[in-house]
Amino acid sequence: MVYPDEMAELAEQLRAAIHGKYDGLGVRFRQVAYEWKEPHINVAGTFFYPALAADGAWALEELATFLYYHAIPFCVPRSERERLEQQYDATRDHRYLAELVDQARNLFVKAKKSRKSTGEPGELILFVFLEGVVGAPQIACKMYLKTSTSMHLHGADSIHATVGSRAATLRILWGESKLKKNLNGALSSVCDSLAKFVKEEQGQTQRGREIDIIRAHLNVTDEALRKALLQYFDPYDECSNQREETYACLVSYDHKRLFDGLAKVPADKRDAVLVARYKEAAAEACKAFAAKLSAAKLDHLSVHLFLLPVPSVLALRKAFLRQLGVIR
Numbered sequence: 049m050v051y052p053d054e055m056a057e058l059a060e061q062l063r064a065a066i067h068g069k070y071d072g073l074g075v076r077f078r079q080v081a082y083e084w085k086e087p088h089i090n091v092a093g094t095f096f097y098p099a100l101a102a103d104g105a106w107a108l109e110e111l112a113t114f115l116y117y118h119a120i121p122f123c124v125p126r127s128e129r130e131r132l133e134q135q136y137d138a139t140r141d142h143r144y145l146a147e148l149v150d151q152a153r154n155l156f157v158k159a160k161k162s163r164k165s166t167g168e169p170g171e172l173i174l175f176v177f178l179e180g181v182v183g184a185p186q187i188a189c190k191m192y193l194k195t196s197t198s199m200h201l202h203g204a205d206s207i208h209a210t211v212g213s214r215a216a217t218l219r220i221l222w223g224e225s226k227l228k229k230n231l232n233g234a235l236s237s238v239c240d241s242l243a244k245f246v247k248e249e250q251g252q253t254q255r256g257r258e259i260d261i262i263r264a265h266l267n268v269t270d271e272a273l274r275k276a277l278l279q280y281f282d283p284y285d286e287c288s289n290q291r292e293e294t295y296a297c298l299v300s301y302d303h304k305r306l307f308d309g310l311a312k313v314p315a316d317k318r319d320a321v322l323v324a325r326y327k328e329a330a331a332e333a334c335k336a337f338a339a340k341l342s343a344a345k346l347d348h349l350s351v352h353l354f355l356l357p358v359p360s361v362l363a364l365r366k367a368f369l370r371q372l373g374v375i376r
Contacts, residue, residue, distance in 0.1 A: 068118055070181075076099055078319065095354075205225050
């Protein structure tokens with residue numbers, strides 16, 4: 049059993065486990081105040097749009113650069129990062145820092161080649177939102193495991209943890225990201241993935257396999273935090289009864305009308321015009337998502353939607369791949 053003072057310590061340890069710096073997150077992503085509630089469904093939402101440049105277009109290249117700079121903590125396990133950082137501190141040899149950058153880039157490139165839906169900027173965006181907005185550190189480095197082991201890993205795109213809603217509880221966030229050309233396709237794809245995640249096949253679910261992965265590959269180097277977290281995945285420990293789970297879903301899709309004509313709007317009024325349009329789009333997206341969750345019989349799950357309409361998903365993909373050096 050975990051006591052209140054231990055939970056406070058766990059919360060602090062989880063905060064300390066976030067090694068990325070997210071001071072610039074609000075510069076690249078604008079958050080919109082919008083509350084989503086549905087009767088009889090446990091849902092919540094956080095709503096963003098990409099920041100605009102001075103000419104009224106979205107600041108695409110800057111956004112891709114921001115994401116690229118967060119590839120290392122997303123792709124490379126803490127133990128490997130700390131090893132290379134310590135070697136740099138001891139020798140001041142920059143090759144160790146270069147090796148970190150190369151590892152992250154190569155993992156993304158390898159993932160993209162091995163599986164079409166892996167290596168997407170959406171997975172990285174979701175990681176940034178979960179660590180930088182929710183304050184939930186990554187506890188399993190899925191990108192590294194997908195590309196560095198012989199295991200056929202599907203399941204969640206990212207796995208994070210934070211303290212739960214009640215005393216002594218830990219909340220696991222199963223991350224699912226979708227970048228699609230239209231909203232309907234993105235929402236349908238999310239629901240398909242969630243359904244597969246909880247469906248039992250050959251006596252086990254993807255969720256069960258992910259829990260096995262957490263036990264075997266916990267992305268934590270602090271021994272006290274490792275011990276505290278593993279209690280929640282030990283079926284012989286009372287803490288395993290105090291684990292909450294939420295499905296964190298990034299939905300990003302083309303919404304050109306949202307951004308149309310902004311260059312003609314006075315610069316000091318653009319964001320206000322965009323936010324007014326955005327709230328209508330958010331209401332439409334939330335209503336559609338709730339209907340799809342119910343139709344798929346997934347309305348018993350706790351779901352947190354991260355909504356990110358953009359002018360062009362394809363342009364975002366290409367800009368990110370240019371940063372990786374995959375295309376010109």
